Amino acid sequence: MKKLILVLGLLGVIVSCKPKQQLVSTTVDRKSQVAMKGSWTLTSVSFPGSEYFKVTSFEVADAKCFEGSTWEFVSNNDTGKMALTKSGCPAYASDFKWYVTKEQQVVLKFLNEGDKARKVTSGYILALGNQTLESFQLTDVVQVGNNKAKVVYQFKKNNSK
Structure with missing residues (x-):
């Protein structure tokens, strides 16, 4: 029952994030997801x-x-x-829920303090x-004016000691 609620909750995120975007499946790509496990820096x-x-x-x-x-x-x-750590930028930290779909899309839901993931109905698909x-x-x-543009976030794995 919990899995059904989670799947329905995640489907709600997909629909509400970018409603004009074609829906992605909630079928998880475990191999890609496990490869993302760990500590990373957005370089x-x-x-x-x-x-x-x-x-x-x-x-x-x-974005910078x-x-x-x-x-x-x-x-x-x-x-x-x-957590954002760049000097001259606002201090920000957040927990999030995430998964990777079979279509190689990452679904992210940022959570404010006290939020329950299943109650958060908006997120991002990258x-x-x-x-x-x-x-x-x-x-x-x-969307930039009448055009679409890409924003690419490059991540590098942090070496564990």
Whole structure:
């Protein structure tokens, strides 16, 4: 019963995030998800094929403020933590729920303190690409005026000691 509620809750996230976007399945790609397990640093944010433009990532801060942010992905319970650490940017930290679909899309739901994941009905769908043991990219497509542009978030695995 809990799994059914979780699947229905995650489907609600997919529908409410980008309703004009084709729905993604809730079938999890465990291999890709397990490969993301661990501690990561978001090393760069780029806008391929476009001039720099101002993008507020995840409704939190300017996309460039995410450079140097730390991310922890826990694959066995689909949870995580992230924190912005860049000087001159707002201090921000959040827990999140996440999973990778068979279509290589990462679904993220940021949680405010006290939020229950199943009650959060909005989130983000990003394309997973160039995944190796040491790095991966998440790509978002944003509306800029009348055009669409890509925002690429490059992650590098932190060495464990």
